[in-house]
Amino acid sequence: MTGNHGSDGEAARARGERRRMRTRAAILDAAEVLLSHRSADAIKVDDVAEVSGISPASVYGHFGTKDALVDAVVERLLDTSMATLAAAYARDGSPFEQVQEAGRAYMQLLVEHPALTRYLSVNALAGPGLPADGLVAERMHLLRSMFEERIQAAIDAGELQPIDSRLMSFFLFGAWNGVAALALRQDQAQLTPAEVEQSLLQALQVLRQGVVVQKEGSGG
Numbered sequence: 001m002t003g004n005h006g007s008d009g010e011a012a013r014a015r016g017e018r019r020r021m022r023t024r025a026a027i028l029d030a031a032e033v034l035l036s037h038r039s040a041d042a043i044k045v046d047d048v049a050e051v052s053g054i055s056p057a058s059v060y061g062h063f064g065t066k067d068a069l070v071d072a073v074v075e076r077l078l079d080t081s082m083a084t085l086a087a088a089y090a091r092d093g094s095p096f097e098q099v100q101e102a103g104r105a106y107m108q109l110l111v112e113h114p115a116l117t118r119y120l121s122v123n124a125l126a127g128p129g130l131p132a133d134g135l136v137a138e139r140m141h142l143l144r145s146m147f148e149e150r151i152q153a154a155i156d157a158g159e160l161q162p163i164d165s166r167l168m169s170f171f172l173f174g175a176w177n178g179v180a181a182l183a184l185r186q187d188q189a190q191l192t193p194a195e196v197e198q199s200l201l202q203a204l205q206v207l208r209q210g211v212v213v214q215k216e217g218s219g220g
Helices: 002-035 045-052 056-063 066-090 095-112 114-126 133-156 165-184 193-211
Strands: none
Touching: 002 045, 002 056, 002 066, 002 114, 045 056, 045 066, 056 066, 066 095, 066 114, 066 133, 095 114, 095 133, 095 165, 095 193, 114 133, 114 165, 133 165, 165 193
């Protein structure tokens, strides 16, 4: 009997933990949706509770404060970014093919997570204001450095012309973030997510024609 009671207790704890994780994920999802349209300062816990369908008390119970919730959303976005680009770099192919794959992956990440785009474009200009800002700067530096390394590897392999890999990595990251931010605008300069994706793919093709070393007989 004691063993059965122990098993029942473990099963109940496991169910409770799964329920807790689902609730936490729902709160994070709701906060990310709101951060896609507003700055962190403009979001209230009551707004997150309304979007998630979870009580404000539960939101506070999981995260304590609004700033802690925003930090958790940003950290999750950064983890997703790291995993996405790490997977792109780990794929088979030449260094330049990995550069292309990472570019597409990062572009898709910005399109699918406008909260990340808004955070990078708005918070970066405003300067440090949230506890997560230091982590954002650190992770984005790491992501850009990884991209720079693959560009340099493509140059060393004779796939790209001898350009400055550091400056090119800054240019590409800046261009991707800037074009993706156009989807956040509310005026005639606004692009749809589909147009953002098409624009960045087109730019990647133009860039490819300009910096890729053309082999004899390749036909361009």
